[in-house]
Amino acid sequence: MSLFGEFDIPAEAFALQDTLEELPDVVIEIERVVATEELLAPYFWVNGDDIDEFETVTETDPSVRNLRRLDDFDRSTLFRADWTENTDTIVYAYTHVGATILEASGQYNGWTLCIRFDEHEDLSQFQDYCDQREIPFQLVRLHELTQPRTGSQYGLTRKQHDALLAAYEMEYFDSADVALADVAAELDITPQSLSELLHRGYRSLVEQTLVVTSE
Template identity: 55%
Template structure:
């Protein structure tokens, strides 16, 4: 049974501490990530603050290497880079536990990370690892996939569900709607790119857990 766990971790205990200190207005949202035994390579959006300030800070930050612009979307830029310091917890979660990061957002104050674990045993294994290595992961919320009527059944995070429902309630999906992505983003208090990411991830989870499920074979 899948378990969804949201952890909070102080920025000074995770990667990019210096970047956030030098460019405190920066907000980072991880798009996807690859991990090896000693390296984390995320694709991530920067959606707040000065991009020049962020890039200057990142260039001087020893915890990040090979920063590269991948794409731009109005008020956000997608980057790729190698993160090399204070990332042992994520590397362990990916390579040893098989956990998946559903969402990860970082600011000058805190990183919010939401994981999906295959079961409680793997979650407990991850928590034990954090305790043994002095990693400051605070469990903020925990959900089991038990109720088929909840969004967790479809592997939606709270933010993805809020984005989908808010867009639907605003009439964004109606054929002749005059509601824009910007309108919905303003309602949620996030950037258009952050909203676009959450909607896309929400669609992906809904399709994977509903339309691609193999139906039972019909009787002859």
């Protein structure tokens, strides 16, 4: 039975610590991580006012290299980068046991990760790996897969799933009386953040359900 663990970890136990310390208002949301034989290449969204400054600061961050800007939206930009060997922290701990990072969100004060483990034994190995290398983490929640279908099957992160579901349940899509700000208040986020979550959620749903790619 697959396990889903939610962890809080300090900034120094993950990537981009130097960048987040210098830019405390920036929020980074990892969308997915591509693993190769030699390195890990994450795709991540950066939410902030000055993306050019983010790129400049990241040039001297030892945890990443080959930063590439892929897509730009209102206040959110999609990047891809390579994690370097300097990131010998929880980044490589989960690959040691074959687990998968489903979602990660970070600011200057730390990161929140959602990791899937295929077996209970994988979680135990993950904990042992972290303990042996003194990698700090706090397990916030642990649960098993109880539903056969999840939003992640359609490329949705947990935050995108929650935003779309809240908007639907509050009849945001059906009633002109429900404003974006109303749904944002329910989720305790800004209307701008909600707009970006809905936009990326729509995009993922369309890509996973309507777009047909030829061979």
